[in-house]
Amino acid sequence: MSSDGPITLSQVAREAGVSLATASRAINGSATRTVRADLRERVLEAARRLDYSPDPSAQAMARGRTAALGLVVHDISDPYFSAIAAGVAAAAEREGLIVTLASTGLRPARELAFVELVRRQRARAVILAGGRLLPDDGDPAHPSPAHPRSAVRHEGGTQEYRSRDDVPNGGTHGVAEAGALVQALETFRRSGGGVAVVGQAVGELPVVEIANAQGAADLARALHGLGYRRFGVLAGPLVHRTAVDRAEGFVGALHELGCEVVPEDVVACAFTRDGGYTAMAGLLARTEPALPELVFAVNDVMAVGAMAAVRDAGRRVPDDVAVAGFDDIHTLRDVTPALTTVHVPLERIGELATRLALGLDAGEDADTGRVTVQGEVVLRESTPPLPPR
Amino acid sequence: MSSDGPITLSQVAREAGVSLATASRAINGSATRTVRADLRERVLEAARRLDYSPDPSAQAMARGRTAALGLVVHDISDPYFSAIAAGVAAAAEREGLIVTLASTGLRPARELAFVELVRRQRARAVILAGGRLLPDDGDPAHPSPAHPRSAVRHEGGTQEYRSRDDVPNGGTHGVAEAGALVQALETFRRSGGGVAVVGQAVGELPVVEIANAQGAADLARALHGLGYRRFGVLAGPLVHRTAVDRAEGFVGALHELGCEVVPEDVVACAFTRDGGYTAMAGLLARTEPALPELVFAVNDVMAVGAMAAVRDAGRRVPDDVAVAGFDDIHTLRDVTPALTTVHVPLERIGELATRLALGLDAGEDADTGRVTVQGEVVLRESTPPLPPR
DNA sequence: CTGTTAGCGCATTCAG
DNA sequence: CTGAATGCGCTAACAG
Numbered sequence: 001m002s003s004d005g006p007i008t009l010s011q012v013a014r015e016a017g018v019s020l021a022t023a024s025r026a027i028n029g030s031a032t033r034t035v036r037a038d039l040r041e042r043v044l045e046a047a048r049r050l051d052y053s054p055d056p057s058a059q060a061m062a063r064g065r066t067a068a069l070g071l072v073v074h075d076i077s078d079p080y081f082s083a084i085a086a087g088v089a090a091a092a093e094r095e096g097l098i099v100t101l102a103s104t105g106l107r108p109a110r111e112l113a114f115v116e117l118v119r120r121q122r123a124r125a126v127i128l129a130g131g132r133l134l135p136d137d138g139d140p141a142h143p144s145p146a147h148p149r150s151a152v153r154h155e156g157g158t159q160e161y162r163s164r165d166d167v168p169n170g171g172t173h174g175v176a177e178a179g180a181l182v183q184a185l186e187t188f189r190r191s192g193g194g195v196a197v198v199g200q201a202v203g204e205l206p207v208v209e210i211a212n213a214q215g216a217a218d219l220a221r222a223l224h225g226l227g228y229r230r231f232g233v234l235a236g237p238l239v240h241r242t243a244v245d246r247a248e249g250f251v252g253a254l255h256e257l258g259c260e261v262v263p264e265d266v267v268a269c270a271f272t273r274d275g276g277y278t279a280m281a282g283l284l285a286r287t288e289p290a291l292p293e294l295v296f297a298v299n300d301v302m303a304v305g306a307m308a309a310v311r312d313a314g315r316r317v318p319d320d321v322a323v324a325g326f327d328d329i330h331t332l333r334d335v336t337p338a339l340t341t342v343h344v345p346l347e348r349i350g351e352l353a354t355r356l357a358l359g360l361d362a363g364e365d366a367d368t369g370r371v372t373v374q375g376e377v378v379l380r381e382s383t384p385p386l387p388p389r
Numbered sequence: 390m391s392s393d394g395p396i397t398l399s400q401v402a403r404e405a406g407v408s409l410a411t412a413s414r415a416i417n418g419s420a421t422r423t424v425r426a427d428l429r430e431r432v433l434e435a436a437r438r439l440d441y442s443p444d445p446s447a448q449a450m451a452r453g454r455t456a457a458l459g460l461v462v463h464d465i466s467d468p469y470f471s472a473i474a475a476g477v478a479a480a481a482e483r484e485g486l487i488v489t490l491a492s493t494g495l496r497p498a499r500e501l502a503f504v505e506l507v508r509r510q511r512a513r514a515v516i517l518a519g520g521r522l523l524p525d526d527g528d529p530a531h532p533s534p535a536h537p538r539s540a541v542r543h544e545g546g547t548q549e550y551r552s553r554d555d556v557p558n559g560g561t562h563g564v565a566e567a568g569a570l571v572q573a574l575e576t577f578r579r580s581g582g583g584v585a586v587v588g589q590a591v592g593e594l595p596v597v598e599i600a601n602a603q604g605a606a607d608l609a610r611a612l613h614g615l616g617y618r619r620f621g622v623l624a625g626p627l628v629h630r631t632a633v634d635r636a637e638g639f640v641g642a643l644h645e646l647g648c649e650v651v652p653e654d655v656v657a658c659a660f661t662r663d664g665g666y667t668a669m670a671g672l673l674a675r676t677e678p679a680l681p682e683l684v685f686a687v688n689d690v691m692a693v694g695a696m697a698a699v700r701d702a703g704r705r706v707p708d709d710v711a712v713a714g715f716d717d718i719h720t721l722r723d724v725t726p727a728l729t730t731v732h733v734p735l736e737r738i739g740e741l742a743t744r745l746a747l748g749l750d751a752g753e754d755a756d757t758g759r760v761t762v763q764g765e766v767v768l769r770e771s772t773p774p775l776p777p778r
Numbered sequence: 779c780t781g782t783t784a785g786c787g788c789a790t791t792c793a794g
Numbered sequence: 795c796t797g798a799a800t801g802c803g804c805t806a807a808c809a810g
Binding site: 083 | 443460499
Binding site for chain 2: 795796797798799801802803804
């Protein structure tokens with residue numbers, strides 16, 4: 001009764017009066033073999049009586065495969081990632097997998113180490129959430145929108161950008177490091193592990209893509225429809241693919257509407273609340289050109305920072321300047337004025353990524369390894385319709 | 390070169406021309422045994438050349454112990470938990486442990502299953518974050534504050550409370566289930582695993598306690614000092630220990646100041662944004678008694694919901710009613726008006742819990758298995774000083 | 779359908 | 795100080 005250490009299968013087998021193999025088959029339900037009903041019942045009964053449960057390590061060892069799923073995020077305390085993580089956790093649980101989490105910060109080496117670990121661990125799959133580097137993840141088959149990269153300049157924002165400690169590289173990788181990561185993932189994949197990345201494509205890996213450019217373009221058109229004509233963009237780091245896609249999608253759509261965003265009104269900054277704050281503060285402080293009517297921050301957290309900067313400057317949103325974001329972070333639902341944004345179903349994205357990585361059905365395009373999730377424009381108080389002038 | 394499957398130790402041994410045992414000792418640095426320098430170098434070199442890394446499952450098996458740390462939260466997408474998780478992840482990484490995450494929702498059975506899994510997995514430790522049940526976690530040595538439980542009534546809030554789907558039990562356990570959980574944890578602990586709970590004591594388990602009652606009392610005194618005299622409390626679920634401690638600490642301190650909170654102004658509700666919203670809406674809608682001057686919500690998320698309710702009712706914070714919260718959730722730093730709250734260092738708490746669970750130094754009281762973290766009152770715009778009447 | 783046996787990769791006895 | 799042998803708990807051939 002008080003024998004220490006967990007009960008093993010062989011104890012169950014002995015208790016049930018069967019062989020180890022039979023016990024294993026009864027409890028685990030081997031694929032090919034089957035066990036006579038009465039024997040199985042006896043084994044199950046013994047297992048229950050002894051409060052047996054299998055040793056995951058031993059199973060992993062014997063099977064050559066774990067029931068684990070690796071999840072890599074930059075920062076689990078960031079609501080963007082924690083929402084994705086919630087989706088991953090839910091889907092993983094449904095599949096009977098345990099998730100091992102790595103909150104890697106801005107350290108590519110850490111990501112690499114974790115992927116390597118996950119490979120050695122023979123995890124079922126690994127999911128990579130978070131912004132990759134720009135140069136390395138291009139896909140010839142999916143060129144960026146028709147608007148040249150040069151649509152986003154950083155002249156106006158260089159100073160703010162440089163002034164922040166935490167933005168040495170905007171939270172993305174050096175090219176070499178990204179290459180190593182992709183390679184590690186490919187290796188893992190070749191060895192039978194599932195892989196999915198979230199956000200935008202990385203190499204040829206399966207991806208749950210967020211239609212960043214399109215969402216931003218939709219947003220731009222909607223805002224233009226509200227009467228706005230002079231826009232600014234807090235563009236995030238210039239090397240951050242998601243940030244750039246959003247900024248370009250936004251600027252490009254305006255361009256098509258015959259509404260140009262001047263380079264001075266597009267400022268690079270960190271992909272954080274403080275990045276948004278600082279960049280907006282810069283816009284507010286300068287005298288030339290004048291403050292845009294509306295500033296689009298490429299994510300909600302930045303937008304909230306920007307709104308704080310506006311308040312701290314003694315100005316008001318939306319009276320003095322309207323603000324829009326991207327993501328529709330749930331926790332920020334109640335900021336005032338309510339933030340216009342592009343809703344991104346992060347939790348569902350986490351689930352989709354999990355299913356995709358595991359080779360389960362993940363929607364129509366899943367077999368192509370490329371699932372695209374659309375954002376949805378949500379107009380709220382931070383960008384009221386502009387009266388005709 | 391392209392042999393599939395990860396490299397094993399014996400391959401390294403062969404490559405280095407030594408025995409398996411020597412390779413193991415060289416790479417792992419066995420405690421007792423030591424390896425001659427040149428041999429060790431040869432092994433290490435071979436390992437590097439072959440890009441060897443150990444199989445965690447095999448190590449776990451041979452050692453009878455994993456390098457994993459289990460983390461149980463109710464909902465990883467809740468900023469409270471994700472902040473704690475960030476601290477846990479950071480500390481775990483520092484100790485070379487991988488963290489396996491369970492986001493258990495409101496399902497005690499799931500928590501139990503996870504703790505069981507973690508035990509079988511022979512994880513190093515498990516950390517439990519999230520509200521336990523009231524009746525089961527009392528500690529005679531630490532009675533609740535001098536204010537009777539009955540200080541919090543639910544007459545005023547029953548209706549709202551009942552009307553919410555997600556509040557069947559406010560996110561806590563049935564007594565029996567909580568008992569089973571505690572028992573599972575004790576078992577795990579007896580078998581050599583480390584345990585820590587976050588928030589408030591559970592049985593005799595090591596705990597990183599948040600000084601909820603005291604923080605709330607400090608807040609009450611500070612607000613009283615600002616001139617407030619009529620208070621309401623959005624008290625959260627009546628069975629939620631953290632919620633009750635905060636509510637009672639608040640009410641009790643006011644009592645000592647000769648300022649009574651009438652039962653009608655204390656409403657129970659879900660421990661969520663919507664819970665706060667609904668409860669506040671109830672206060673706003675009723676005619677008798679009048680709206681309190683200030684409403685204290687027992688956490689920030691609820692407070693933000695409450696502020697939304699105020700706005701939606703066409704009233705204003707703090708002009709019509711002041712609002713205060715608890716936790717100082719980072720993501721909510723920029724809500725307007727800025728929220729008065731009690732700052733709780735969640736990330737550090739996660740680290741402390743990790744260290745405590747692992748038996749590392751976790752501050753002065755760590756050896757007693759009871760580390761207490763103080764909150765700090767932060768007065769902001771949502772509770773301006775009241776002009777003398 | 780069931781039982782016997784051989785590893786999975788590694789740490790760790792025990793001999794040498 | 796090193797090497798050969800044993801076993802962790804389990805699954806998956808392999809016989810019976």
